[in-house]
Amino acid sequence: MRLPPRLRRFVLTAHVTASVGWLGAVACFLALAIIGVTSQDAPTVRGAYLVMEPAAWYVLVPLAVASLLTGLVQSLGTTWGLFRHYWVLFKLLINVIATIVLLSYMETFRFLAAMAADPNADLSQVRNPSPMLHAALALLLLLVATVLAVYKPRGMTGYGRRKQQRRTELPRQRMASRP
Amino acid sequence: MADPPRSPDTQPHTTPRWVKVFGIIAAVVILLLVIMLMTRGPGGHGPSRHTGGLGRHTLPASLTDDGV
Numbered sequence: 001m002r003l004p005p006r007l008r009r010f011v012l013t014a015h016v017t018a019s020v021g022w023l024g025a026v027a028c029f030l031a032l033a034i035i036g037v038t039s040q041d042a043p044t045v046r047g048a049y050l051v052m053e054p055a056a057w058y059v060l061v062p063l064a065v066a067s068l069l070t071g072l073v074q075s076l077g078t079t080w081g082l083f084r085h086y087w088v089l090f091k092l093l094i095n096v097i098a099t100i101v102l103l104s105y106m107e108t109f110r111f112l113a114a115m116a117a118d119p120n121a122d123l124s125q126v127r128n129p130s131p132m133l134h135a136a137l138a139l140l141l142l143l144v145a146t147v148l149a150v151y152k153p154r155g156m157t158g159y160g161r162r163k164q165q166r167r168t169e170l171p172r173q174r175m176a177s178r179p
Numbered sequence: 180m181a182d183p184p185r186s187p188d189t190q191p192h193t194t195p196r197w198v199k200v201f202g203i204i205a206a207v208v209i210l211l212l213v214i215m216l217m218t219r220g221p222g223g224h225g226p227s228r229h230t231g232g233l234g235r236h237t238l239p240a241s242l243t244d245d246g247v
Binding site for chain 2: 093
């Protein structure tokens, strides 16, 4: 199925907006995580971990899901396809893996927020390097996905090659079968 | 995903080097993750896996049964 040009442009704009927005949001989370680990101000440290969970639900998760859905529509609605080109396949894998890890990490955000809200918890108990590590890795993954989307390195999968062959052979067969 | 600025159908029929490099890196990363998860024991991907951070962590009352 091919999307009409106007709709294709709209979905592409939505996909770029969601994907780059996700990248920016992860960069903000990395900054928050560094503040949580390094700041000497107790309310700032607790505040950093408290804000992570709602910010992840309201920003990270919607952007991740929007990026995945618009990417699926965009690839299936154009000649690129979903499994025909390695760069599209790698982007899909990055998107799916990052979204799954994010959703499974929401439980950890809840734990960290509860720890930060506990007045009996010492500041050394509130601090946790895990969000910093996860945000840094997510940033790296999303940067790789962005580079793939911009450069579109060449390379077709076996499935893509077969589809291409079929497409070039069909018109020839039709021409040959004509009386 | 992107707008196709060039024809996607005019590409050589070999697996490019970048795909092999990406594949090796991805395999190594996935293997490391699996090893990390396995060494942390069963159920190692819950909040408890983060209790070995900068300080000793105990679950806050709001996350335990007694605290509800």
